[in-house]
Amino acid sequence: MIYHDIIIVGAGLAGLRAAIEASDLGKDVAVITKVHPLRSHSGAAQGGVNAALANNPDGRDDTPDKHAYDTVKGSDFLADQDAVDVMTNEAPARIYELEHWGCPFSRFKDGTIAQRPFGGAAYPRTCYGTDKTGHFMLHALYQQCVKRNIKFYEEFFVMKLVVEDNQARGVVALNLGTGDIVSFASSSVIFATGGSGRIYGKTTNAHVSTGLGVAIPFWEGVAIKDMEFIQFHPTGIIGKYILMTEGCRGEGGYLLNNAGERFMKNYVSEKIMELAPRDITSRCIQTEINQGRGINGGKYVYLDLRHLGKKKIMERLPGIRDICIDFLGVDPIKQPIPIHPVMHYTMGGIDTNFDGATSVRNFYAAGEAACVSVHGANRLGGNSLLETIVFGRRAGEHAAKNLKAEKEKNTRIAEKAKKEQVKYVEGLFKNGGKENPYEIKKQVSTVMDDKVGIFREETNMKKAVDEIKELRIRYNRDSRPVKSGKIYNYDLLWYLEMKGSIDIAVVIAAGALARKESRGSHSRTDFAKRDDDNWMKHTVAVFNDKAPVITYKPVVVTKYQPVERKY
Amino acid sequence: MEKTFRILRYDPEKDQEAHFQDYKVPYEKGLTVLEGLYYILENLDATLAFRSSCRAAICGSCAMHINGQYRLACRTQVSALNSDLITVRPLSHLTILKDLVVDLKPFFDNYKKIEPYLQPEKAEPAKEFTQSEKERGKIDKLVDCILCAACYGSCPVASTNPKYLGPQALVAALRFINDSRDGKTQERLAIVANDEGIFRCHTIFNCQQVCPKDIDPTNAILKLRGKSFMSKLTGKI
Numbered sequence: 001m002i003y004h005d006i007i008i009v010g011a012g013l014a015g016l017r018a019a020i021e022a023s024d025l026g027k028d029v030a031v032i033t034k035v036h037p038l039r040s041h042s043g044a045a046q047g048g049v050n051a052a053l054a055n056n057p058d059g060r061d062d063t064p065d066k067h068a069y070d071t072v073k074g075s076d077f078l079a080d081q082d083a084v085d086v087m088t089n090e091a092p093a094r095i096y097e098l099e100h101w102g103c104p105f106s107r108f109k110d111g112t113i114a115q116r117p118f119g120g121a122a123y124p125r126t127c128y129g130t131d132k133t134g135h136f137m138l139h140a141l142y143q144q145c146v147k148r149n150i151k152f153y154e155e156f157f158v159m160k161l162v163v164e165d166n167q168a169r170g171v172v173a174l175n176l177g178t179g180d181i182v183s184f185a186s187s188s189v190i191f192a193t194g195g196s197g198r199i200y201g202k203t204t205n206a207h208v209s210t211g212l213g214v215a216i217p218f219w220e221g222v223a224i225k226d227m228e229f230i231q232f233h234p235t236g237i238i239g240k241y242i243l244m245t246e247g248c249r250g251e252g253g254y255l256l257n258n259a260g261e262r263f264m265k266n267y268v269s270e271k272i273m274e275l276a277p278r279d280i281t282s283r284c285i286q287t288e289i290n291q292g293r294g295i296n297g298g299k300y301v302y303l304d305l306r307h308l309g310k311k312k313i314m315e316r317l318p319g320i321r322d323i324c325i326d327f328l329g330v331d332p333i334k335q336p337i338p339i340h341p342v343m344h345y346t347m348g349g350i351d352t353n354f355d356g357a358t359s360v361r362n363f364y365a366a367g368e369a370a371c372v373s374v375h376g377a378n379r380l381g382g383n384s385l386l387e388t389i390v391f392g393r394r395a396g397e398h399a400a401k402n403l404k405a406e407k408e409k410n411t412r413i414a415e416k417a418k419k420e421q422v423k424y425v426e427g428l429f430k431n432g433g434k435e436n437p438y439e440i441k442k443q444v445s446t447v448m449d450d451k452v453g454i455f456r457e458e459t460n461m462k463k464a465v466d467e468i469k470e471l472r473i474r475y476n477r478d479s480r481p482v483k484s485g486k487i488y489n490y491d492l493l494w495y496l497e498m499k500g501s502i503d504i505a506v507v508i509a510a511g512a513l514a515r516k517e518s519r520g521s522h523s524r525t526d527f528a529k530r531d532d533d534n535w536m537k538h539t540v541a542v543f544n545d546k547a548p549v550i551t552y553k554p555v556v557v558t559k560y561q562p563v564e565r566k567y
Numbered sequence: 568m569e570k571t572f573r574i575l576r577y578d579p580e581k582d583q584e585a586h587f588q589d590y591k592v593p594y595e596k597g598l599t600v601l602e603g604l605y606y607i608l609e610n611l612d613a614t615l616a617f618r619s620s621c622r623a624a625i626c627g628s629c630a631m632h633i634n635g636q637y638r639l640a641c642r643t644q645v646s647a648l649n650s651d652l653i654t655v656r657p658l659s660h661l662t663i664l665k666d667l668v669v670d671l672k673p674f675f676d677n678y679k680k681i682e683p684y685l686q687p688e689k690a691e692p693a694k695e696f697t698q699s700e701k702e703r704g705k706i707d708k709l710v711d712c713i714l715c716a717a718c719y720g721s722c723p724v725a726s727t728n729p730k731y732l733g734p735q736a737l738v739a740a741l742r743f744i745n746d747s748r749d750g751k752t753q754e755r756l757a758i759v760a761n762d763e764g765i766f767r768c769h770t771i772f773n774c775q776q777v778c779p780k781d782i783d784p785t786n787a788i789l790k791l792r793g794k795s796f797m798s799k800l801t802g803k804i
């Protein structure tokens with residue numbers, strides 16, 4: 001039985017930034033994480049983080065307003081414009097702060113933070129540290145937590161959010177090291193549990209980004225938003241799906257088809273070429289592949305960096321080169337990189353306002369697990385690292401400032417919830433399963449890859465919804481975790497993760513099927529146009545064991561009226 | 568084609584001591600050791616415990632001892648091992664908690680001892696601290712450390728002297744000392760210039776060989792020695 005005034009679940013960038021804020025405001029805060037903080041997926045981010053610093057000689061007149069417009073346009077006008085303003089206005093302060101905290105950004109000649117062009121941005125405003133920006137940011141924030149002596153519960157796996165009277169009371173977690181199920185009572189809970197990429201099979205995401213962190217609050221009645229908007233990144237390496245950052249194209253890399261042609265010119269203006277936003281670029285690549293212009297007619301095209309030269313590649317993209325050599329045996333200095341689009345990012349998530357608040361009192365969310373929403377139907381590269389630090393901080397601040405400690409009561413409630421979880425897990429171990437849960441999960445991922453991918457269409461998506469429902473039944477009825485010892489039972493962990501993945505897969509597929517238009521990453525061959533009259537609205541899903549209940553809510557429009565999105 | 572994965576197993580709830588267990592894993596081109604471990608977990612033996620996250624050599628979860636060398640399992644291609652037998656053991660001289668999972672607390676405690684956070688002398692400017700490309704170059708590589716502990720596991724000195732800071736913590740110390748924005752060079756040197764720090768290293772170069780990020784901790788330690796020598800000579804520490 002443990003109590004802290006504020007409990008943060010997740011130690012990626014969003015969770016750490018929230019913890020620093022709450023701690024600096026003098027609150028009793030603790031962070032729970034299933035992997036050591038430095039193993040969080042944030043560390044894998046490569047390309048950079050956006051802020052209108054105007055350091056780049058080609059971008060001296062950049063402003064937060066211009067950043068906001070690019071973001072709204074990139075979102076295909078589904079982002080909430082008030083939230084976008086908050087993000088782009090606070091961006092420079094958050095970046096300077098990180099710099100003051102030691103984050104080793106790359107530098108321009110004048111000693112300022114270096115900025116590179118990124119897709120969908122009219123200005124070169126993506127601040128970077130070579131191609132390891134997420135790693136540098138994550139380490140800097142973790143170091144600040146060490147400095148503040150912030151309390152971490154590492155390798156504790158949260159399985160339940162405790163809610164009573166529509167108010168968060170704490171969480172229940174599995175201590176991986178001992179196998180004990182523990183209650184963490186608190187008066188405020190912040191979820192910063194990251195993305196849901198592993199719902200798909202072909203994804204850039206880490207093994208730990210499963211979607212469970214979105215499912216846990218969903219199961220308690222917290223609304224989740226815009227889940228059907230899944231970003232497919234144009235450039236994942238074949239076979240392994242590891243990301244080749246957009247920075248590759250920001251630095252001047254080409255996309256080439258079977259004929260060695262820079263095919264982007266057939267789709268977007270000559271000025272934009274490879275730096276079109278991700279949804280568009282991914283569709284272009286997929287179209288080339290579908291029409292037989294993949295390399296040797298295969299399911300991939302080339303990302304070519306050779307003309308950048310050894311010096312530039314070594315200076316700006318050293319990590320990319322290492323990945324290619326380690327995982328493909330290809331040296332991008334000498335050979336083009338075989339790539340295709342892969343699932344990369346979940347625009348949707350736990351429905352929050354720009355203070356991180358949700359439909360449940362004292363329950364907050366931030367980072368990729370949340371949907372504020374600033375990305376709308378398509379996120380711009382470099383905006384999600386930004387989101388983690390802007391809205392992580394705001395969630396921490398808001399939770400701290402609105403804290404009403406109720407230690408005894410919440411401890412009682414959390415302890416009761418813990419007992420139920422102990423029973424649940426004991427029940428799982430009682431009757432052995434006849435199916436392999438990993439097989440079931442793999443099938444779910446294949447359905448998502450094949451039927452709820454880049455191009456979507458009614459019949460296939462209907463099948464997807466039915467197939468996932470069937471797989472969900474089989475998972476619950478026929479599969480069980482192994483009853484091994486208590487210490488580091490990873491099979492139990494993965495088994496519980498899958499439950500989240502499957503339930504969120506249902507929401508993605510159902511939301512996509514319902515949305516009869518094409519917008520941003522959601523591209524339907526049977527409804528090829530954006531339909532602002534009927535569909536300029538957010539999808540909101542609430543849990544129901546039979547099927548998620550879907551409603552809609554309006555987009556916040558302040559300055560920018562929707563126009564056709566041309567690049 | 569199949570490969571044999573010979574894995575050191577230890578379950579504290581039932582084993583007196585660690586023992587090897589063999590598994591047959593189907594081989595296909597590009598198979599990594601981490602993928603092999605997942606194959607075993609998902610199809611052959613769900614009791615196997617190992618850590619992983621990014622599977623892209625950036626999170627530092629999966630350092631282990633593979634065919635005679637400390638490596639990241641995710642980055643290691645089975646084909647590169649040129650063998651049909653893949654022998655996998657956890658990192659050395661850290662307590663095994665279960666199978667390939669070790670207790671990294673001593674390793675992280677050492678990291679914390681060197682005060683691993685920027686401590687600027689100057690007041691924070693309204694914008695960024697400026698740093699020339701050359702100054703930034705001085706922390707290049709050092710900032711790439713993913714705290715995977717491969718160096719620590721490979722270090723024979725760390726194995727006999729639990730108090731020794733170890734290669735990673737010393738790399739981290741140099742990372743801050745070399746950072747033009749940091750103002751605590753002498754204090755940092757004082758933390759490492761002793762028998763539990765840079766003078767304990769026997770320059771065996773194991774860490775240099777195993778570091779998956781090519782950081783060269785041995786060289787970092789030699790640089791720290793040079794700097795602390797100057798500081799001692801001038802009476803600064």
Ligand SMILES: Cc1cc2nc3c(=O)[nH]c(=O)nc-3n(C[C@H](O)[C@H](O)[C@H](O)COP(=O)(O)OP(=O)(O)OC[C@H]3O[C@@H](n4cnc5c(N)ncnc54)[C@H](O)[C@@H]3O)c2cc1C
Pocket residue numbers: 009010011012013014015032033034035036037040041042043044045046047048049050133134156157158159192193194195204205206208209212213243245344345366367368369381382383384385386388
């Ligand atoms: C390969 C890659 C490259 C990227 N590059 C860029 C880029 O260049 N620019 C950009 O802006 N964005 C980029 N992104 C996106 C961006 O990195 C992520 O959106 C962002 O880092 C997410 O951070 P987070 O703090 O929300 O979550 P994460 O960093 O994923 O952290 C989640 C945390 O939650 C914990 N957790 C989750 N579930 C539980 C549970 N049940 N119990 C306990 N703990 C739990 C985990 O342990 C972890 O600590 C990239 C993404 C990928 C996949």
Ligand code: SF4
Pocket residue numbers: 711712713714715716717718719734735738777778779780781782784
């Ligand atoms: S110095 Fe190299 S081997 Fe040692 S922890 Fe860092 S990355 Fe790993």
Ligand code: FES
Pocket residue numbers: 618619620621622623624625626627628629630639640641642
């Ligand atoms: S799984 Fe992240 S380094 Fe190997």
